[in-house]
Structures are given as C-alpha cells and as structure tokens.
Amino acid sequence: DAPVPPPIRKVIERLREEGHAAYLVGGCVRDTLRGVAPKDFDVASSAWPEEVQRAFPKVIPTGLQHGTVTVLMGGMHVEVTTFRSEGDYHDGRRPNTVTFERDIAKDLARRDFTINAMAWDPAGGHFVDPFGGQEDLGRRLIRCVGSALERFSEDGLRPLRAVRFAAVLDFTLDPATQAAIPPSLPVFRKVAMERVREEFVKLLLSRRAEFGLELLADTGLLEVFLPELAQAEPEAAHRARAAALAAPAEVELRMAALLADLVEPQRAEEIGVRLKFPTKCIERIRLLVTHAGVEHLVGAPDPALRRLLSKVGLAQLEALCAVARARLQVREPARMPEFEALLERLLALAATKPPLSxxxxxxxxxxxxxxxxxxxxxxxxxxxxxxxxxxxxxxxxxxxxxxxxxxxxxxxxxxx
Ligand code: ATP
Ligand code: MG
CATH class of the missing domain: 1.10.8 (Helicase, Ruva Protein; domain 3)
Structure with a gap:
C-alpha cells in the first residue's frame, strides 16, 4: 500500500460517492508496484466526461472528445479519463473512433503492454490485472496485451514503445512480442515522427540507452528513422552507442555524443530536422557535433583554444566538454589524462573571460x-x-x- 497523494485519493473517493467506478491506471500502478515513485497519476473512471465535470467545482475540459477532464483538487491537476475502447485503426496511426465504456476491463484491454494494463482503486481496495501484468513485472518482461501482431498493426508506435520500456525499465521483450516487430515495420514507417522522437528520447535518456539502441537495431526499428546508425560498421556503431550512454542524460548531449563520430555536422542537422526536434535543439546538437573533436588541440597554444571558445561560446562550453569527454572515454581511454588536462585548460581560459566576439x-x-x-x-x-x-x-x-x-x-x- 504505497502513498497516493491525498488530492488524487479525494478525486477517486468523490467519484465513488457519486456511484462511479474510479481507478489509478497505467504507468503509476506499474511504478508503484516496482517501488518507484510515479511521475504522474492517471485516473480512469466509468463516469462520462459530463458526469466528471458535474462532480467537481473546478475542472478544465482538457480533451472532452477523448474523455479527458482535468480536475483541480488541493493544488493539483488530476486527469480523469473515461473508460474507453478504441474502434478500428485504419492506418495504424490513430483509432477511427473512441467509445466510452462503463467497464474497466474494456479500458485495460486497449492498452499496450501487460505491465501498463493494471488498475488499482486505493479507496475501495480493488486491484484489477486481467493480463498478468504483476507476474510480468516480476519476470521483468514487456509483453503485449493479446496478440502482439494485432496490437502492433493497430498502432505502429507500439513496437518502439516496447523497446523504449525495455530500456527504461531494464526489462526484456517477451519472445512473441519481439518476433512481431519485424513484420510490423511497414506500419511503424507511417507513424508521425514527433511520436517516434518522443519515445526515442525517453530511450536515449535512460540508464540502459546502450542496450535500447542495440535492441532498436536488432529489431529493424532503427533503420526506419536513424539509418545512419543502423548502417554504421559494427565497431563504429558500438562506439556511438557507448558514447551516448557516457554523456550526461540531456537530450542534445546524448544526441551529439551519438552522432559526433558517425556523421558530418550537416547530416546531424538533417537528422534533427527528420526527427522534428525543436530548432533550438537542432542548432545545439549541430554546434556540439561540429566541435566535439577537441583532441587535435592537445598541446596547442592558447590562441587556438581561444578560437575554439569563440566558435562554441561560453554558454555551451560545459556541454561541449561533456560530449568530448564521453566520446574520448570510449575511443581512447588510455589518453584520458591528457584530454582532461586539455578540458581543464579550456575551462581555465574561459574563466579569464577573454574577448571572444x-x-x-x-x-x-x-x-x-x-x-x-x-x-x-x-x-x-x-x-x-x-x-x-x-x-x-x-x-x-x-x-x-x-x-x-x-x-x-x-x-x-x-x-x-
Ligand atoms: P511513463 O512513465 O514513461 O510516462 P506511462 O506508462 O505513463 O510511462 P505513457 O506513454 O504516459 O506511459 O502512457 C500512459 C498509459 O497509456 C500507458 O501506461 C498505457 O496503458 C497507455 N498507452 C499509452 N500509449 C499507448 C499506445 N500507443 N497503445 C496502447 N496503450 C497506450
Ligand atoms: Mg506517462
């Protein structure tokens, strides 16, 4: 029985008083069972959106057509979504129709993986787990709800989500789930790049990023959105993955560490555009990729170092050092002392605030x-x-x- 923030508990209790079913669902149930503090708490209810609106004095109609109402309670924004099932998917991207349901089982059946398809009512003490999510959590397994092939053909993003969750949670893919990925690649190709990027970034920032990137390559997913890495020589690909993991968990830094020794700056920018990163983010990645190869400056005189500072700018110097350090650790660990001395010199020169522009x-x-x-x-x-x-x-x-x-x-x- 883990701590649920009081406002969330109040929302669930209030819905129950009104005669509705209400549960915590999805990631927060999974994370609570793992003993990890959930990032956010999603509530699902049999109440229809109008009924949710009527049950609380302060609500925001966030996405009524999808059944989502945000309840303002005790200083928190609590999202309440009506139980729903999804109609046919015509192109593997979005369901054609959303149907509101009164039964939690219907809502759980549309969810992607067993560990994401559990519901828990902390007020009434009900725990609903029709697909063996708790057991899969214990076995550290990502497994589709129902037929993996069918679920992947409904929504082409799910194969990538499977790999993302494996990396973030340090789980493995159930064999049937993994086997369903290659035949689902044609559907994955149709998914909007923004959705792909969102999942990819979560994978890249995880502590198992290297494993996740490898799994992306093995399943064929990587070839679809990052062929530059998928087609790299095994040794170069390995170094790129290891450098990404060695960089701090910040998206531009990990992207730059991943790409710096793989592609030219121009291509790094094209990749950023392809993945629909924000412009600011693309510019930062390009700058870091352009200048990450600092090792030629070992033993160079101060003016050469100041020229690098003037191109990079003091604001990005720390980020550049982090990316350089990550890739050098992987490439030439024996020379780290001299590389570290170079980075020290750069930081010391920057601290003298020389005129650079x-x-x-x-x-x-x-x-x-x-x-x-x-x-x-x-x-x-x-x-x-x-x-x-x-x-x-x-x-x-x-x-x-x-x-x-x-x-x-x-x-x-x-x-x-
Ligand atoms: P995280 O902690 O990383 O946000 P999460 O489980 O909350 O993990 P979300 O992407 O926020 O993941 O989705 C919330 C829930 O909605 C999931 O747990 C899952 O039950 C369901 N869900 C999300 N995307 C899909 C999808 N493409 N297909 C089926 N169910 C999905
Ligand atoms: Mg979430």
Whole structure:
C-alpha cells in the first residue's frame, strides 16, 4: 500500500460517492508496484466526461472528445479519463473512433503492454490485472496485451514503445512480442515522427540507452528513422552507442555524443530536422557535433583554444566538454589524462573571460569607421575580423589605443 497523494485519493473517493467506478491506471500502478515513485497519476473512471465535470467545482475540459477532464483538487491537476475502447485503426496511426465504456476491463484491454494494463482503486481496495501484468513485472518482461501482431498493426508506435520500456525499465521483450516487430515495420514507417522522437528520447535518456539502441537495431526499428546508425560498421556503431550512454542524460548531449563520430555536422542537422526536434535543439546538437573533436588541440597554444571558445561560446562550453569527454572515454581511454588536462585548460581560459566576439572589442563599428576615415563599407567588416584575430591571439591588445595602432598598420599593409 504505497502513498497516493491525498488530492488524487479525494478525486477517486468523490467519484465513488457519486456511484462511479474510479481507478489509478497505467504507468503509476506499474511504478508503484516496482517501488518507484510515479511521475504522474492517471485516473480512469466509468463516469462520462459530463458526469466528471458535474462532480467537481473546478475542472478544465482538457480533451472532452477523448474523455479527458482535468480536475483541480488541493493544488493539483488530476486527469480523469473515461473508460474507453478504441474502434478500428485504419492506418495504424490513430483509432477511427473512441467509445466510452462503463467497464474497466474494456479500458485495460486497449492498452499496450501487460505491465501498463493494471488498475488499482486505493479507496475501495480493488486491484484489477486481467493480463498478468504483476507476474510480468516480476519476470521483468514487456509483453503485449493479446496478440502482439494485432496490437502492433493497430498502432505502429507500439513496437518502439516496447523497446523504449525495455530500456527504461531494464526489462526484456517477451519472445512473441519481439518476433512481431519485424513484420510490423511497414506500419511503424507511417507513424508521425514527433511520436517516434518522443519515445526515442525517453530511450536515449535512460540508464540502459546502450542496450535500447542495440535492441532498436536488432529489431529493424532503427533503420526506419536513424539509418545512419543502423548502417554504421559494427565497431563504429558500438562506439556511438557507448558514447551516448557516457554523456550526461540531456537530450542534445546524448544526441551529439551519438552522432559526433558517425556523421558530418550537416547530416546531424538533417537528422534533427527528420526527427522534428525543436530548432533550438537542432542548432545545439549541430554546434556540439561540429566541435566535439577537441583532441587535435592537445598541446596547442592558447590562441587556438581561444578560437575554439569563440566558435562554441561560453554558454555551451560545459556541454561541449561533456560530449568530448564521453566520446574520448570510449575511443581512447588510455589518453584520458591528457584530454582532461586539455578540458581543464579550456575551462581555465574561459574563466579569464577573454574577448571572444566582435561586440566585445574595445572599438565598436563606429569607432572603427572613424579610425579608418570611412563610412559603412565591406572594409569595416574586414577590419573587424582582423582586429578579432589580433585579440584572440593576444587579449591584452583589446584597448582602444592598441586597436587603433593595429588598424593603422593594417591599412598601410593593404596599401590603402
Ligand atoms: P511513463 O512513465 O514513461 O510516462 P506511462 O506508462 O505513463 O510511462 P505513457 O506513454 O504516459 O506511459 O502512457 C500512459 C498509459 O497509456 C500507458 O501506461 C498505457 O496503458 C497507455 N498507452 C499509452 N500509449 C499507448 C499506445 N500507443 N497503445 C496502447 N496503450 C497506450
Ligand atoms: Mg506517462
């Protein structure tokens, strides 16, 4: 009997007082049985959406057509969804129709895996487990509710969810469930990339990411959305997976560690676009992939290091170090001390806050124009780049006087 937040318990009790059945369902039942604190608590009820709305003073009609009402209770948002079964799936993507039901068994039967198809009423003390979910939890098994082939043909995302749950929970796939994946790939291909990415990211951020990526490759799922990794040489693919796992569990960092030694920056960006990552996220992945190969800077002088800092930006330096460290640990563990020394030097240089971008120059655009005696022209851009290089070589040059002197000799050298 695990702790259920009081507002959730109140919602269930209130629905029961009104004569409805109400249960906790899905992930929260599974996680509670595993002894893990659930991320969120989903309530399912025999009450129809209008009945849920009538039972509580404060509600948000979140998705009435799907039967979901959000109840505001004790400072919490509690989602209550009417029991439902799903009609035919015409293209393996979304059910054509949703039918509200009065019987919890119907609702559990539409769910994907046995461990996700249990219901628990903490107020009434009922536990409903028609498909042996508890036993599968004990055996650490991902198994479809009913025929795996049928369930995968209804919703092509389910094969990926099976692998995702195996990675996140550190479970294995039931043989019949795993065997149903390859024949379901044509349906998986039709699934919207946003849904694929959401599951893929959960897998990638899990502690068993390496195992999950391998299982994705073995089942043929990976080939559909990340052929670059699926088709890589075994040794390169292994290193990419291990580097991803070695990076901190942050999506851009793990994506960059996965891709840095596999593809060019341009292709990394294309992959981000293909998987419909947000633009900001794609830009960050591309930046990290572009500069992750820091090892050529071992033993390089400070100006070379400052040039890297100016390209990466101080805001992304920690992330870059994390990605570089992850891939180097996998590739050249014996050389880690010298790589760590390099990363230390980069961080120490950054801490001196050297000028790294044109806007930090001691002369702004206007001052450069008057020093040169010209108006806006391409020459100003050239002069700015020249000064920036001078200051990256030697930050102490960044004073108005020194920069003016440098400009004078620059103009003379150009014969202008
Ligand atoms: P997590 O803790 O990772 O969110 P979860 O079990 O809550 O795990 P969700 O994706 O949030 O997973 O889905 C909630 C529940 O809805 C699942 O436990 C499952 O019962 C059901 N479900 C979700 N997606 C599907 C699907 N594609 N097919 C069938 N049932 C699904
Ligand atoms: Mg969930």
């Amino acid at each position: 044109p806007k930090e120059l001691a002369l702004n655009g206007g001052a450069i124009m008057s020093a040169l005696g010209v108006g806006p022209s391409p020459m100003v851009g050239e002069a700015t780049r020249f000064l920036m290089e001078q200051v990256l070589d030697e930050p102490s040059r960044n004073t108005p006087e020194t920069l003016r002197e440098l400009l004078t000799s620059w103009r003379q050298a150009r014969g202008a």
